[in-house]
Amino acid sequence: MKKDIYVRNLEKRDLPAIVSMEERQTGVARPDYWEKRIEISEAIRPHWASLVAELDNRVVGFVLGRAGEFEFGLPGTVAWIEIIGVDPAFRRQGIAQGLVKQFAESAEDHGIKTIFTLVDSSHNEMQHFFSRLGFVHGKMLHYQKELAG
Numbered sequence: 839m840k841k842d843i844y845v846r847n848l849e850k851r852d853l854p855a856i857v858s859m860e861e862r863q864t865g866v867a868r869p870d871y872w873e874k875r876i877e878i879s880e881a882i883r884p885h886w887a888s889l890v891a892e893l894d895n896r897v898v899g900f901v902l903g904r905a906g907e908f909e910f911g912l913p914g915t916v917a918w919i920e921i922i923g924v925d926p927a928f929r930r931q932g933i934a935q936g937l938v939k940q941f942a943e944s945a946e947d948h949g950i951k952t953i954f955t956l957v958d959s960s961h962n963e964m965q966h967f968f969s970r971l972g973f974v975h976g977k978m979l980h981y982q983k984e985l986a987g
């Protein structure tokens with residue numbers, strides 16, 4: 839049986855848990871980067887857009903998002919999921935799904951009608967995950983330019 843997860847706003851005290859989660863996923867620890875991200879999140883982003891999930895009082899997943907107003911020529915406000923991650927030891931228990939559910943409900947409460955995210959085309963697990971949650975390919979096109987330097 840799946841255990842109940844508790845989703846709350848991300849706070850400064852979550853820094854070590856997030857750094858450790860990423861380190862176990864990628865092998866790289868980035869405490870300075872995450873400290874700045876959390877500071878920015880607390881200063882300028884809506885609090886509902888950055889969340890952590892707890893299981894038995896332990897942080898086991900997080901989502902970092904934001905709200906974008908009139909960006910990229912789009913009317914109104916859209917919510918963006920920028921980073922989502924779940925502790926490798928706690929995957930496939932509905933934790934990321936719970937985080938996105940809470941994120942979507944809060945976005946809706948703020949009058950937002952669309953959530954955007956970007957997924958690497960080679961990252962199959964992320965594609966499956968977002969498809970399963972009802973995300974579909976949008977109409978925006980991703981452009982990029984490689985720089986010589």
Ligand SMILES: CC(C)(COP(=O)(O)OP(=O)(O)OC[C@H]1O[C@@H](n2cnc3c(N)ncnc32)[C@H](O)[C@@H]1OP(=O)(O)O)[C@@H](O)C(=O)NCCC(=O)NCCS
Nearest residue numbers: 920921922923924929930931932933934935963966967970
């Ligand atoms: C993708 C990720 C967030 C999913 O977290 P999770 O808590 O395990 O996901 P959930 O248990 O909520 O899964 C919900 C559904 O998504 C799908 N899904 C989840 N992980 C999947 C995977 N690895 N492969 C295929 N489908 C997957 C399943 O359909 C799943 O439902 P089911 O278990 O009932 O079949 C997690 O694997 C992760 O953190 N991966 C690395 C993320 C990363 O690289 N982030 C940085 C870029 S944003």
